[in-house]
Amino acid sequence: MASTTDTAPPGAATPGTGPEAPPAPGDPASLKVVPARHYARWAAAVAVIVLVAQFAHGLATNPVWEWGVFRDYVLSETIVQAVWVTLQLTAYATVLGFLLGTVLAFMRLSHSPVLQTVAWTYIWIFRSIPMIVQLVFWFNLSALYDRLGVGIPFGPVFWSVDSNSLIGTIGAAIIGLTLHQAAYAAEIVRGGVISVDHGQLEAAAALGIPRLRQIRRIVLPQAMRAILPTAGNEIIGLLKGTSVVYVMSIGELFYQVQVIYGRNGRVIPLLLVATAWYVVLTSLLSIAQYYVERRYARGANRTPPPTPIQRARRFLRNLRVAAAQRNQPLVPLKPLGDNR
Amino acid sequence: MSEVMVDVHGVHKSFGPLEVLRGVDLQVRAGEVTVILGPSGSGKSTLLRTINHLEKVNRGWISIDGELIGYRRSGSKLHELKEKDVLKQRTHIGFVFQNFNLFPHLTVLENLIEAPASALRRPRKEAEDAARRLLERVGLADKAGAFPRQLSGGQQQRVAIARALALEPKVLLFDEPTSALDPELVGEVLDVIKDLARTGTTMIVVTHEIGFAREVADTVVFMDDGVVVEQGPPAAVLDTPQHERTRAFLSKVL
Numbered sequence: 001m002a003s004t005t006d007t008a009p010p011g012a013a014t015p016g017t018g019p020e021a022p023p024a025p026g027d028p029a030s031l032k033v034v035p036a037r038h039y040a041r042w043a044a045a046v047a048v049i050v051l052v053a054q055f056a057h058g059l060a061t062n063p064v065w066e067w068g069v070f071r072d073y074v075l076s077e078t079i080v081q082a083v084w085v086t087l088q089l090t091a092y093a094t095v096l097g098f099l100l101g102t103v104l105a106f107m108r109l110s111h112s113p114v115l116q117t118v119a120w121t122y123i124w125i126f127r128s129i130p131m132i133v134q135l136v137f138w139f140n141l142s143a144l145y146d147r148l149g150v151g152i153p154f155g156p157v158f159w160s161v162d163s164n165s166l167i168g169t170i171g172a173a174i175i176g177l178t179l180h181q182a183a184y185a186a187e188i189v190r191g192g193v194i195s196v197d198h199g200q201l202e203a204a205a206a207l208g209i210p211r212l213r214q215i216r217r218i219v220l221p222q223a224m225r226a227i228l229p230t231a232g233n234e235i236i237g238l239l240k241g242t243s244v245v246y247v248m249s250i251g252e253l254f255y256q257v258q259v260i261y262g263r264n265g266r267v268i269p270l271l272l273v274a275t276a277w278y279v280v281l282t283s284l285l286s287i288a289q290y291y292v293e294r295r296y297a298r299g300a301n302r303t304p305p306p307t308p309i310q311r312a313r314r315f316l317r318n319l320r321v322a323a324a325q326r327n328q329p330l331v332p333l334k335p336l337g338d339n340r
Numbered sequence: 341m342s343e344v345m346v347d348v349h350g351v352h353k354s355f356g357p358l359e360v361l362r363g364v365d366l367q368v369r370a371g372e373v374t375v376i377l378g379p380s381g382s383g384k385s386t387l388l389r390t391i392n393h394l395e396k397v398n399r400g401w402i403s404i405d406g407e408l409i410g411y412r413r414s415g416s417k418l419h420e421l422k423e424k425d426v427l428k429q430r431t432h433i434g435f436v437f438q439n440f441n442l443f444p445h446l447t448v449l450e451n452l453i454e455a456p457a458s459a460l461r462r463p464r465k466e467a468e469d470a471a472r473r474l475l476e477r478v479g480l481a482d483k484a485g486a487f488p489r490q491l492s493g494g495q496q497q498r499v500a501i502a503r504a505l506a507l508e509p510k511v512l513l514f515d516e517p518t519s520a521l522d523p524e525l526v527g528e529v530l531d532v533i534k535d536l537a538r539t540g541t542t543m544i545v546v547t548h549e550i551g552f553a554r555e556v557a558d559t560v561v562f563m564d565d566g567v568v569v570e571q572g573p574p575a576a577v578l579d580t581p582q583h584e585r586t587r588a589f590l591s592k593v594l
Contacts, residue, residue, distance in 0.1 A: 200441060217458070
């Protein structure tokens with residue numbers, strides 16, 4: 001019995017007869033490339049877009065958000081003042097906390113068992129106390145020590161001052177935040193320092209570079225690569241953590257927002273005001289972190305990674321190239337991710 | 341005969357229960373090249389590290405150009421030097437590491453300037469001019485602005501040698517300077533060391549390059565098990581070794 005096309009099983013069509021006929025042998029370069037179709041991916045994208053749109057629509061139309069009230073307050077003098085206080089608290093606690101933390105880190109790394117133990121104990125205690133508990137302690141400092149002075153340890157005091165007048169509320173808050181921050185900063189800095197190759201210290205020692213200079217010029221810059229990502233986390237955490245000092249009635253962002261909504265009852269829009277400011281400040285810190293990390297990556301890679309701006313430019317350039325080549329079959333596109 | 345530059349006398353060194361150096365004596369004369377050979381674990385690198393006090397000795401003493409290393413003698417007592425003074429002594433002793441240990445976050449030029457500027461307080465301009473001359477000498481004048489990781493291993497080691505030379509040391513110590521290099525890069529580093537030998541730099545080189553020892557060394561020292569087994573001119577030690585352990589080692593590496 002002779003085989004015919006209508007009795008052949010599906011897919012067994014003989015070459016040259018079906019609509020999907022393979023090309024004539026020879027020149028695949030002349031064929032049009034059809035990109036693969038990702039139907040499931042597209043469906044998922046549509047679903048997510050719908051959800052996001054719903055949420056955005058709710059934000060815009062739900063009257064409870066009271067965007068008018070948000071607009072009235074977000075740049076008001078009281079709020080901007082409060083943001084300034086938040087920034088000051090963050091800046092002081094960051095700088096002082098990391099300074100003290102660096103000292104503690106090197107105490108823990110020193111050869112002296114006394115220094116090691118003191119640093120270890122400090123870190124143990126201050127990581128154990130919740131920040132809010134510690135802040136209230138400092139707030140009540142005058143109950144603990146009503147006068148602070150300078151003199152011979154366990155001996156006579158030459159000069160002393162009322163502790164409340166020396167350390168105001170803001171001072172107490174900065175001390176509390178700093179001491180808390182220092183305990184965490186110490187471990188972050190220590191982690192960075194021990195991540196530096198031991199050979200670096202040996203080389204610096206063999207060259208006779210003075211000890212402090214070894215730390216400042218050779219060890220810390222290299223330790224920074226390990227320190228910065230975690231330190232960035234810590235500083236952002238601290239920025240938001242300053243909201244805890246509302247317990248001390250300090251006019252920082254969260255405290256002021258509470259005062260205002262306590263007066264006018266507009267809770268939701270005022271929380272939005274605080275949220276917006278925290279998001280903006282965190283974003284600025286993240287951008288700063290990116291560029292500082294880039295600075296300390298000097299020499300770590302053969303070619304430094306491009307900045308986001310350079311990357312965006314390259315992406316657009318590649319898109320144009322791709323568009324120009326869309327209809328030219330089988331010309332390999334420059335991969336978008338390739339930045340070299 | 342020129343004066344003794346490096347004098348190692350009865351040096352013992354233990355790491356815990358392990359005795360790595362068991363009484364080493366060694367004299368190196370000014371302007372001479374001493375090559376130390378020996379199997380791994382024989383104490384060669386440890387000896388080199390005791391000479392610039394990267395390791396403290398347990399017993400014995402070391403002097404360079406008549407100055408005790410790591411100690412100060414007053415009467416019948418040896419006072420341990422403070423780190424600051426040890427660091428000052430080390431500026432007279434160049435050290436080249438197996439793994440280069442260049443500072444990766446500094447450019448080649450900054451690597452060379454760092455120690456003269458901070459340890460010897462040289463003016464920056466002066467240190468920079470000297471650094472550029474040294475880079476020229478090791479054939480890397482065009483790499484002054486590069487970072488170490490942008491260089492090949494051989495180039496990095498040449499920079500490390502220039503960095504050690506920047507302090508104008510009385511003696512240069514090399515700890516297996518070519519062991520971390522691909523075979524085709526070994527030659528360029530050895531050429532730099534040979535050039536230094538010709539200009540009369542006092543050097544102690546720990547290496548496995550027998551050919552280099554034969555060509556460049558004034559004295560070859562064979563160490564095994566924490567002691568100097570034999571030493572002498574390269575022809576004597578390498579071709580007619582007196583000691584069984586030397587013969588056994590050479591038969592394996594030649």
